[in-house]
Amino acid sequence: MRVAVIGGGVIGCATALALAKRGADVVLLERAVPGSEASSAAAGMLGAGAEVEEESPERISYFVRARDAYAEWTEELRRETGIDVGYRVSGILHVLPDSGEEREKILRIVSVQRELGQRAEILDVAAAREIEPELAPKAGTFAYFPDDSQVDPPALVRALVAHLGKMRNVTMRIGAVVERVLLEGDRCTGVALASAPDDGETIVRADATVLAAGSWSSLIPGMAGAADLSPVRPARGQVVQLEERPPRLRTMIVNGHAYAVPRGDGRVYCGSTVEFVGYRREVTAGALRDILDGTIAAVPGLAHAALSATWVGFRPHADRPLVGRSSIPGLFWGTGHYRSGIVLAKLTADEIAQSILG
Incomplete structure (x- = not known):
């Protein structure tokens, strides 16, 4: 065929x-x-918690299977090509809003994950900082998905x-x-x-x-x-690359619409926006401000990182x-x-x- x-x-x-x-x-x-x-242009988060748009057991289970398929797949790609695609299980800490629909959605996702036998929990800031010391001391409460992972999309x-x-x-x-x-x-x-x-x-x-x-x-x-x-229409997303020397952040962090994905080598991908502006490729000052405000509020040490790159990508929205x-x-x-x-x-x-x- x-x-x-x-x-x-x-x-x-x-x-x-x-x-x-x-x-x-x-x-x-x-x-x-x-x-x-x-x-x-993507950050490469393999999230079965923070990235799920729906809270149904069927959809979350689907994302779990998709995430878990990467361990064997990336090893096959490394074996066949010699290319390390940056796969690693680094976990995601998701800052919980104090109230509102987004908080209730994340709590439901944690509950469904646990019903499915997945590791997911709610942590206070003290427990979260034991996992990720770079978090702000007053960052609130967190949903923690320890088995979520990442890859380097260009690789x-x-x-x-x-x-x-x-x-x-x-x-x-x-x-x-x-x-x-x-x-x-x-x-x-x-x-x-x-x-x-x-x-x-x-x-x-x-x-x-x-x-x-x-x-x-x-x-x-x-x-x-x-x-x-x-x-299918383009949803523009803007991303900032920071560089920490030496690397300090170890865990992926999500704070509202902002996230930080540490690559382990000092690079930290920070994003992102969702903008329906057609195929315009501008990186805008307001977007960078919003992204950095969200990430630095959760991880204050990133304020001292070097800003090394910016770019945009167009997600296919349907x-x-x-x-x-x-x-x-x-x-x-x-x-x-x-x-x-x-x-x-x-x-x-x-x-x-x-x-x-x-």
Whole structure:
């Protein structure tokens, strides 16, 4: 079976790898550099507590499985490519608001996690500072998810691309701009390219086509017949990289909309915003102020860290993640993950491969 995958972010690359390992002939189509958009801009939190948007046992259990799949997956990638993707279990401490809906939501997540047999607890500041001494002495109370983990997304994408490059049944076409999805009758039969810089075919015939183009998914022509394509739009997120010398922060911290993710080597990723401003790439002063105010309030020592980089990414926002079969035969979804694309990547890839190959 031949499968075309549109999009070379972490979802597209992971899906291509899952399909190729199951024997499919895969053509990966990427218009720019693999992972150059939301995948490389993400902080890489693998959270089954702090990152869950819904409090249902089914959804939380799904996130737990997605998070836990990374331990074996990242070891496989390291073994096959020699690339360390920065996987480590560092835990998340989530500052609880004093009151309100957000506090009640986090408390429900902790309760459901415990019912599912997961480690999750509520800590006062003294207990939290035993885990993470860098916390502010008056930071309040915390939800603690000790088994939540992290990866370095740019390294993850490099490892996925390197693994795909070693597989004989994978063709990666970089700089391939998709003109439209081919529809013949009521069925998707592949992809037409506006340009083919590798001098290859501009018509890519495929038994199955996977749309994994992230925030650009709704812009692909030919989707008008897909009644189940919830509009996917970009949600801009701004991120700040700080550097501590020597490294001090060890645990991931979430404080409202702000977070701090220590990489262990002195780098600390701080984010993030959620802005529906189209594809504007500006890093703004107000956003940096809000991000740093939130992180420094929880971890005062970060005020002395060097500010070494800033960037933006566009998360693919939709009413719900779009994964698996579409309403058009031959066309499959792998988009709309919003803030959860990294944590859900492995599980999404396996689900799509199962949907296509059975």
